[in-house]
């Protein structure tokens with residue numbers, strides 16, 4: 001079925017190399033359309049959360065989505081979480097089991113990180129532009145890398161054979177566009193059961209990074225505002241994507 005894109009991916013830019021697709025869209029937003037997608041075969045300064053570096057050698061999928069003129073950043077949190085869901089839904093042919101969303105929005109396969117998402121914003125005058133950057137280990141070899149904070153894996157390493165990048169990107173953009181439209185139409189809560197089934201380490205103690213520090217929490221469920229309800233030091237706490 002052909003999906004007619006409403007917002008995300010009506011314009012898609014594919015380039016061989018960039019420092020960072022997030023940086024490109026944030027710094028040059030005037031040159032791009034609302035909903036534009038920018039994808040690079042490799043990045044020379046891929047950005048991770050907390051000013052970390054994101055390894056971006058050829059073979060992985062590195063792309064960002066630009067959402068212009070957003071009124072406030074927190075209203076975008078549900079869509080950031082839905083972006084992780086879009087990734088999960090489209091990698092399930094590579095890994096049928098053990099796929100999970102680890103707070104705040106990493107995708108894991110059997111306790112190894114396969115995808116990271118970084119949302120960043122820039123406010124100029126009254127308008128705030130938001131960029132959601134998605135990095136997926138696809139055909140790059142990563143599981144033996146020793147300098148990573150978390151054990152990692154690529155789709156190729158899971159599946160035992162290469163995955164075609166462009167069809168994967170295409171399906172992801174279609175899914176992101178559909179989820180984005182649903183979110184605008186107030187349908188986010190309809191996705192909570194699926195998100196909650198995918199929640200990593202539900203009911204188990206796990207270390208997560210939040211606002212730059214590592215915390216030990218027990219995830220319970222996602223909320224209507226895309227916050228994470230969890231237990232921390234025997235108290236219920238809500239974590240949110242507060243530091244974009």
Ligand code: BTN
Pocket residue numbers: 019020021022023043045046047048049050052054061062063064106115116117118132133134135136
């Ligand atoms: C993380 O887990 O720390 C987030 C990693 C996000 C990486 C992606 S790759 C495409 C986009 N461009 C960047 O520079 N970063 C994001």
